[in-house]
Amino acid sequence: MSLAYYYDLMSQPSRALYIILKMSGVQFEDCPVALRKGAHLTEDFKTNINRFQKVPCINDGGFKLAESVAILRYLSAKGKIPEHLYPKNVVEQARVDEFLEWQHITLRITCALYFRAKWLDPMLTGKKPSEDKLASLKTHMETNLAIVENLWLESTDFLCGNQMTVADIFAACEIEQPRMADYDVRAHYPKIRAWLQRVREACGPHYDYAHQFVYKICGSEPTN
């Protein structure tokens, strides 16, 4: 049986895993899930696809698995992810894992909450957030963007060394999100700007393909 990949390119980790699967040459059954239409909220989705009703998730010959980072590790353990993207060396892998664990309640949540409050919720509900709330969310996001700029990118071309790994792909997909909410990360953080260009180039055509809807909402591709 084949590997089925359920995703929505509007979801940051869905995009990251999509790029990783494509770069790794993993064959998969393409299963887009339209979150905006609530396709993940049905009983059928809950019972047959993912009990947590989120994307991304996979079904690998009957084995259902959620959580992008867990999926990445599972596919790596099955020999499907090239070592340059997710190292097998214990110390190098630990450094990538450190980023993958760090990002959840720092970079990921703060970029996502800013995007949601500034763009998604007003579009869905017609209500604008208070200026205070938005300012607070922006501060939290910028705190973590500054950590990427000043610590993760302190002295290397990529987050975990001088080669691109999955850490960079996950991070870039999170950092592209607030651009849809008119926050230009590239204008504020020069190291992030140069790094995003390196990641985009290293991902080949898959980066732009995965971000096609992001670019559409932004009105343009990033200028680099």
Add this chain to the structure above:
Amino acid sequence: MSLAYYYDLMSQPSRALYIILKMSGVQFEDCPVALRKGAHLTEDFKTNINRFQKVPCINDGGFKLAESVAILRYLSAKGKIPEHLYPKNVVEQARVDEFLEWQHITLRITCALYFRAKWLDPMLTGKKPSEDKLASLKTHMETNLAIVENLWLESTDFLCGNQMTVADIFAACEIEQPRMADYDVRAHYPKIRAWLQRVREACGPHYDYAHQFVYKICGSEPTN
């Protein structure tokens, strides 16, 4: 050179990793860090211990690593964590990883934010949160506790099957936190109550040792 473990037993992932190290028989240099005294905020800590200025973290013969889950995986790769706690079988490990990735922006953040708003911030600043804010944080926390009760513990004794793994230890340490803020998880969720007792028993004396300050603040051990 030995393994140095930096931790504070008031930190949930510090407690989890402490219990896991003890249950695994890992020898380590004991390096408690008093967060309440700002011991992690010094330049020395940032330069020499953890650039992110958080606990837990390790220094393994010169290799500095942060993020509890990354540390667990690193020690497992080095053969220091028994297989029953963190499985080597690809499918079983993926199920544990699924929980470890799921918990960050669901269970962990919502229990932590409720604890912080209800107990920690008022203690530090003298200011109480608004009733609206507290109600909202409680709802978010209960949404995720209900997922533990109804999905993760749907049909098994532990989160990832009928044997305790590191997933249970990480989860229990998060779920003990709001008890300090007068939220009695055990009274609301019968499956979680019974599961917490199983985890506590399976961890031997290390569970109660790691939670000694939590129990002190709560005024008692949990009644089970």
